[in-house]
Amino acid sequence: MAPGLAVLLVGDRKDSSLYVELKKKTALKLGFNSFVVKLEEESSLEQILNHIDQFNKDTSVHGILVQLPLPKHIDPALVLRRVDVNKDVDGLHPQGAIFQPCTPKGCLELLDRSNIDVSGKDVVVLGRSRVVGLPLSLLLTKRNATVTLCHSRSQQVKQKAQRADILISACGVPELVRGDWIKPGAVVVDVGINHIPDHTKGSGYRIVGDVCFEEAYKVASHITPVPGGVGPMTIAMLMHNTWLSFITKVQDENSCK
């Protein structure tokens, strides 16, 4: 018996296909079982829910991940709610997830492993997404940080960022955060993964974060790169949650409640 991770991909977005492939490769490398189901973009809600029910029933599946975003005609909340909460290794269950969502968990892991204590610090989070910004702010608050959660309607975001001891960007705006947004010595965590056109690359694009790294690394004390930063940590945390589900000893500290 080995931990089993099931991934459901609906449609054939290039970025989603790549991420699903990375998850599968990592699972297999760890000796996990990997089950990937790919459905057509036009699939109905019923078809999608059917596959989730099968994963829910399958005792060799310990973790289920529904790759987001789903096609426009599908309400993600309906799909995520169908996933057995005990197998929701993505931590995205609308009501009371057991596992911590992977990207926020990865950010905290990066801070922990760099011995950066968030308690009492002023943390500014850019972006209020249901998958990253919002849950990350809650987890940071639980760890006694003072959190300012900025979003598209926030005013004077640059001035707010400049006061941060720890600045976390998860807003999906390529290189929004410039060197002069950062307090000297601050810690910068870049969650953004943005594809921008680049004709000098064979692929026709290159990946940049939400932070202008060239400027930021000169000002910050610590900074995560893109690629090679939060992205791989997200996958590592997905595997960790799948492992926790497998051993079914999820302690309170992994609770999102």
Ligand SMILES: Nc1nc(=O)c2c([nH]1)NC[C@@H]1CN(c3ccc(C(=O)N[C@@H](CCC(=O)O)C(=O)O)cc3)C=[N+]21
């Ligand atoms: N239900 C769900 N759960 C997710 O966790 C989820 C999702 N949907 N939808 C999309 C985002 C995105 N995501 C990434 C994970 C790893 C890398 C990663 O490892 N990136 C490499 C680069 C890979 C590349 O070349 O693009 C890096 O940053 O070094 C990126 C992005 C998980 N997501």
